[in-house]
Amino acid sequence: MKIILGSDHGGYELKEKISLYLKDRNYEVEDIGTHGHESVDYPYYAVQVARAVAEGKADRGILVCGSGIGMCITANRIPGARAVNASEPYEAKMSRRHNDSNILCLGGRFIGQDLAMEILETWLAESFEGGRHKRRVDLIDSLV
Numbered sequence: 001m002k003i004i005l006g007s008d009h010g011g012y013e014l015k016e017k018i019s020l021y022l023k024d025r026n027y028e029v030e031d032i033g034t035h036g037h038e039s040v041d042y043p044y045y046a047v048q049v050a051r052a053v054a055e056g057k058a059d060r061g062i063l064v065c066g067s068g069i070g071m072c073i074t075a076n077r078i079p080g081a082r083a084v085n086a087s088e089p090y091e092a093k094m095s096r097r098h099n100d101s102n103i104l105c106l107g108g109r110f111i112g113q114d115l116a117m118e119i120l121e122t123w124l125a126e127s128f129e130g131g132r133h134k135r136r137v138d139l140i141d142s143l144v
Contacts, residue, residue: 002028004058006045009037011064011108046074053102054080061103068107075103079144089122096126098133
């Protein structure tokens with residue numbers, strides 16, 4: 001599975017830890033940055049990740065900023081992107097099962113590293129249930 005990562009300065013450290021975690025588990029990882037602590041504008045990274053996922057250039061995406069909120073709002077502007085800003089594992093689980101989320105957004109300043117990794121593990125492990133949920137995801141795509 002190919003996963004594309006992006007962050008701003010507020011999510012840089014957590015993104016780096018996520019990248020190592022994924023590589024250690026043999027995921028194909030593309031990291032589009034940012035690559036340091038200098039202040040950057042998160043929408044550039046969110047749009048790049050969301051487009052890559054929506055266009056099938058990556059299977060899933062992960063975005064990290066200070067809160068996860070701005071990244072999530074921006075990513076969801078791209079048709080075909082289904083981003084979730086998860087702050088605990090059950091949100092991540094249900095976003096995969098019922099909404100087929102394909103982008104996970106995390107708040108690097110809101111959650112600790114251990115919780116972030118638990119959310120990530122849950123999100124990666126869950127499958128989309130399909131059925132009535134597929135009809136609803138398809139409806140979202142047809143309305144935007």
